[in-house]
């Protein structure tokens with residue numbers, strides 16, 4: 001054979017090659033050679049062992065291999081590892097990989113038998129628990145066979161070997177051997193393959209599979225290895241991938257998010273913006289499908305490497321093709337990082353209306369060929385972690401969708417930008433300086449607001465629900481009404497806001513219906529508001545519909561725990577405080593509050609029909625009557 005085409009196989013195929021070359025798959029000595037894309041190949045369920053060990057060559061390489069009588073397989077650095085005869089698939093090893101952590105533990109079956117014949121052979125795919133170690137201890141001299149091939153171990157290969165060696169050191173007579181047995185997405189066939197490989201290594205000695213112990217404890221040293229290998233989401237490398245049309249807001253949101261992360265500190269960030277990458281890493285590439293794919297794979301490769309070391313990469317190319325985005329996801333996950341996909345889903349009409357760079361006009365005029373959205377496709381991602389349409393929204397508001405999703409996923413815990421945004425205007429919006437000199441979170445501000453000569457400023461009550469269109473507006477209007485009935489209209493002021501509220505939406509019409517029979521006015525003037533830091537500072541007490549709303553606030557403002565309650569919790573906490581009212585009552589309730597359990601929540605009636613609205617209204621009204629009777633100055637009714 002001469003002038004064979006070269007091909008670098010997938011990690012799975014490289015593992016299979018090593019087992020074929022070392023005789024670990026005996027009697028199998030050849031690949032089933034296939035031609036085609038990554039989906040070529042067998043129907044998984046009825047796979048024979050022969051067809052499981054397949055090598056898929058791209059069509060052009062396959063044709064060249066057929067013409068030349070074979071293909072030379074090289075490792076990712078180009079080192080020739082083996083020749084494979086085509087057709088037939090017989091493997092002729094050229095060299096073994098000489099590098100990689102714990103390489104000296106990768107023994108062929110012949111080497112392993114020479115050193116360890118007569119022992120019990122124990123396959124290992126995860127760190128051993130204390131109970132499993134106890135089981136091994138009863139087996140006498142053992143070989144722990146760490147199965148480290150692609151897709152097989154629960155830990156990374158190197159962590160599995162490290163953890164297994166630590167266990168072996170605690171046993172009287174245990175050796176460790178590493179075998180790159182890969183998984184082929186067919187659990188049954190892979191199990192059969194594993195049994196065959198272990199039998200080859202054991203050569204007639206006993207093979208013992210350990211009982212599963214999914215909830216077992218690890219010895220401390222092993223637990224440290226496992227913890228380091230499976231970092232908590234907020235310690236994991238992370239690739240934040242913004243995709244969307246040109247002008248959708250990818251760069252703007254990515255930049256704003258990076259600022260937030262940098263302001264918080266504690267993490268390094270690398271930015272790979274679409275335009276910037278095209279001037280550097282991808283200079284010279286066009287906007288053809290092939291070049292776009294190359295561009296995205298380059299970005300993905302760099303981002304994956306950053307994530308491998310626990311870093312954070314923020315990338316914002318158009319990335320119009322689903323398959324390339326999936327490839328990046330796979331690269332990042334293979335590197336041990338997390339991949340978080342943000343679809344900036346601003347529609348084409350809005351992007352074109354913005355036309356910040358004048359490119360859409362040129363594309364429409366035919367001056368730019370293959371322009372995404374106009375003359376080149378954009379495949380909408382089905383697997384986005386969050387979707388943000390920026391149309392008609394402020395940047396902080398749109399950014400908060402990303403911040404909330406990142407927090408929910410456990411990757412990053414950043415303060416909401418709409419709350420930050422409110423900090424500056426908050427100073428002007430606060431009560432006059434003569435009344436409040438230095439408002440503080442907690443109770444000091446309301447205590448300070450109590451002035452001499454028996455004159456008290458009104459008590460400030462803030463109601464909070466999700467969108468500030470249903471429950472919290474009902475609370476605000478009803479509370480004002482009930483305070484009027486109690487003669488406390490001047491003593492207490494009410495506002496409401498939503499944790500995820502939009503600005504200036506009217507009250508939900510179904511909820512409005514519940515106000516009318518109660519004779520409660522004011523909904524025509526009502527407009528929704530997002531919760532801001534200013535509102536929280538204004539309030540002497542914050543009463544939320546649900547425990548989740550309370551938690552949402554406390555996550556960002558933990559110091560406010562004595563003044564944020566669910567409405568139900570607040571009423572429960574009133575018991576035994578009959579002699580107090582106003583700020584003193586709030587101080588006492590803050591100190592003796594009950595738990596904000598979810599069964600005290602006011603259920604969300606939004607879009608659940610008129611009965612649900614009436615139930616919520618009745619629940620809120622009874623709670624408010626109890627709360628306000630206690631809060632209102634005594635003798636005011």
Ligand SMILES: Nc1ncnc2c1ncn2[C@@H]1O[C@H](COP(=O)(O)OS(=O)(=O)O)[C@@H](OP(=O)(O)O)[C@H]1O
Pocket residue numbers: 245246247251274275278287291292293295296316317318319320357359368369370371372376
């Ligand atoms: N034909 C065509 N189609 C789309 N975009 C074009 C094109 N020609 C130039 N531009 C400008 O290049 C930016 C997109 O580059 P990307 O690297 O993000 O694109 S891709 O992911 O490789 O598809 C894109 O920038 P953003 O507006 O930041 O998305 C455009 O400004």
Ligand SMILES: Nc1ncnc2c1ncn2[C@@H]1O[C@H](COP(=O)(O)OP(=O)(O)O)[C@@H](O)[C@H]1O
Pocket residue numbers: 244245246247248249250251252253316344354356390391392393394395396398
């Ligand atoms: N809510 C919003 N979020 C992000 N961008 C917005 C928003 N509202 C308006 N814009 C504007 O839209 C444009 C988006 O441009 P850019 O971020 O460069 O998009 P892309 O990187 O997707 O091409 C900017 O001019 C930005 O100010």
